Amino acid sequence: MSVVEIRGIKKHFGDVRAVDGVDLSVHKGELLVLLGPSGCGKTTLLRMIAGLEQPTGGDILIGDEVVTNLPPRARHIAMVFQSYALYPHMTVFDNIAFPLKARGIPKEERRAKVENAAGLLAIESLLHRKPRQLSGGQRQRVALARAMVRSPRVMLLDEPLSNLDAQQRASARDELQQFQRQMGITTIFVTHDQIEAMGLGDRIVVMHDGQMRQVGTPQEVYYDSADTFVATFLGSPGINLVHRADYILGFRPEHFLPKDVLAADEEKCVSFTYDVTRIEYLGADRLLYGNLVGIPSDVKTMSRLPTTVPVTVEAGQQYEFVIREQDLRFFDHTTGKRTAPREIGE
Amino acid sequence: MPDRMAFEVPEKAGTRTLADREGLLGTLFLLPAFVYIITLVGIPLVLAITYSFSNVTAGNTAFDFNGLENFRLILATPQFRRALWDTLYFTIVSQIIIIILATALAELLALDFRGKRLARVLLILPWATPISLGTIGWLWLLDSKFSPIDWVLRAIHLLGPGTIFGPGLHMNYLGKTNLAMASVIIVYVWRFLPLSAVILMAGLTSINREILDQAAVDGSGFWRTLLEIKVPLLLPIVNVALLFGFISMFSDMTVIFLLTRGGPVYYTQVLASWAYFKGVEGGALGEGAATALFLFPVLLAGVIMVLRSTRRMEVT
Structure with a gap:
């Protein structure tokens, strides 16, 4: 069953075709990676799924429902940005509670859910801190807790590991995958790092110049690359x-x-x-x-x-x-x- | 093979020029500003402070220290107390209106629409025109006989016999205490709004775009994003805008001087204008200086407090 379905989606900025006709369906519970060099349109595609960018053409369906013209708040999705975008003036608790508050969930229920999410990510001891007092890894966990706390239909991740140093990145990758498996949240993950894509993805979508070049498991795209672009982009050296x-x-x-x-x-x-x-x-x-x-x-x-x-x-x-x-x-x-x-x- | 000898390696180090001597350059570049501040700001300030503790008048410049006598004298006059009250009243009311309007304007100008550049230029005009010119314009708008605002009010039947503002044909804005005070506030808002709006606009554009996107995805609507995300993040900038607003309004006497001359009677007098009338026109230099300096310690403390709290908030 597909949770997200993308039909012939396009986004043109003037003459630039950032995304040029992408068809894709994301299965329930999978971790799908959008991989490509910078400027390939992967982030634009993600932002269109989130509703932050209005497509020039095509449709987006979430849970069999056309959401193309719905604002982000009506889509019931979660997103983690590259900078983690934690609200700097709020405590960790208030950060995680914000999406619940925005949906009008009563205070007691909010507290229970925030504590539950914090428990899952082992950040209970940080709830009263401000984001500036957290390390990079801790910030990522807070951002994940905020994303999963209201049980989103899809979780969108925009290069969430690129702010971490090389050593933190490997363990963050491991934590992220375990967490995603455990929760079974359908996840779309954007990255330009092929190692990250190979290591994390159930399936990888390789993008180039606004188009999809290949969709497949990491093994498929690596060993059976559909074209020379995919073959050279994956692997180091290619x-x-x-x-x-x-x-x-x-x-x-x-x-x-x-x-x-x-x-x-x-x-x-x-x-x-x-x-x-x-x-x-x-x-x-x-x-x-x-x-x-x-x-x-x-x-x-x-x-x-x-x-x-x-x-x-x-x-x-x-x-x-x-x-x-x-x-x-x-x-x-x-x-x-x-x-x-x-x-x-x- | 490229010729290796084509790349000649210099054998000796180069020399140091004036442009490399940062210490000397720093002193040299700061000197004009330093001289300017000492002669035109520092000396007058020291002079004013000394005058405020002396019995100097325009007619008698012999200097006699008389302690706090000037301050006791000015506090005893009802005009001074009124001016003190009006200064605070005008400033606080204007700044509240200004901050609300400036936030709305900044929000509006952050949107993409046709003629945005023109709108920005128009916005800054009241601040860019000389204050005296702008105030004279207002003087005509609020004129007791020829006010165009009165024409409009009469044309839409709000003014004149049998209407809500009637029965007279003129509002006489600057002649009635309440209307005069409201007029002064309107002119102040008109004058100082652009500065605050521009400061807030800069603040608004400096908010990380991803924070606002995050709020949108988290399900936050317009008002929640404004009140729970933008306003708290703008607070340090609002403080700066308020600081500038307060200081420029406290020290401004042009608007009062041209618009009402403190009238009717002395009901729109502010400290700056009263200091001028008393000290310069009235010749009581000591009392004038004491009036002008009355709020100086309070202002100084305020400035230090705001700057400190702004710095603390910036760390976030």
Whole structure:
């Protein structure tokens, strides 16, 4: 059953097509991630679902009800903003109670609900503080408590982790996912960080230039990318794309390994002579930059080689590197869309 | 291969110029302002304070210290007490009206509509015109015989024989105590509203957009957002607007001087105008200085208090 349904939604700002015809349905209880580079229209899409932005065309349905022209307060949704947007002059308690107060819920019931929400997020001890006395992680919890306190139909999150430092982010991500699973609140999460998207999402919507490029589970969008944009946007470093006469060959750096490493397998492999020009040691991995001998290219081909694999590789040397055939991806030469596998002739 | 030698590496460090000497530059740039404040603000203030404790008059500049005698004298006159009361009354009533109207105006001008730029220019005009010019305009509007407001009132049958403001043909705004006081307040509001509105407008635009979006999503309507979110967040700015408003109104004598000259009788006299009439026109320099300085300690304490509380609120 879909909780949110988006039909041909568009938003144009003058000549700029921020969102250009998106169809999407969000399932009950899932965590859907809108992923894309900045300016791809993901935040605009989220703001239209919230009712903060009026679409140029198309419809939005929440719980089978058309809400396209309803103001935000009539949609019964919750939103957590990038800055958390806690009301600075109110205590944590009043912040969490605000949406309940706005809906006219009596004082006693309000208190019970706020305390319950605070308990779930382990922030009972902070209820009398002001937002400025809280750490980044605590602010996020308060914002989440305020979002879930009135049992929203959908929870919208706009890059809520980007204000945290790298260390807090991993634990905040974990907490957020656990919380979402536990509560079963249908959630739409906007981010430009593919690691966040891969780690959190039940499904990922990859957006670019106001359009949806692919919808799927993290595995699907990563291993079976619909086009070269999705394939290069996901993964760090992104996929290697080798332009051939009438198609584009794609393979991920972690699948591009020295022959000795893959030789034990019986699977069919494609092999290249790889001229390594530079090596980056990243702790767990070695990142190799180099060129495929005999195939001219503007872009370096990369390999990601775990340090645990006992192979010596040196810059300036040539090696035989292979890719299993099942890890090869083919894209159309002009449209960049995924195509069927084909024979690789030299 | 690019030629490496094309990038020449300098061998010696450069020199330091006047523009690099921040300490000296700071002193140099501050000097004119410093001289200006000392000569035109500092010295007159010290002089006024000394005069207020002396028996100096325009006719006799021999300086004799006479303690609090001037203050005792002015407190004994009904004109002074009336002026003190009127100053507070005019200022407080005007500022209440101004803050309410300014909030509404700021809110209105934050919206997007056609002619918004023009509306902003029109708004600032009363503040940009010389106060004397504006007041003279009002003087004609409120004239006892030729007031256009009277024409309008007569035309819509609110003034004249058998009407609610009748039976006379003229309201005589500046000649009746209550009307004169109301007129003074209206002119003050007209004059000081733009300043407050602009200050509040700046405050309103400085509120984080996400806070207001959050309120909308949280189900808050127009009035709740205004009263529970915007007004509390604007409070530090309102304090600043009030501070400026109070100080400029306390020290202004032009409006009274041109509009009513303190009349009818002395019922619209304020401290600033009374100090002028008494000290300059009446020649009693000591008493005039004492009148002008009467509220100085109170104002100073007020200013310090407001600035401190504003700084405390800003931390949020």
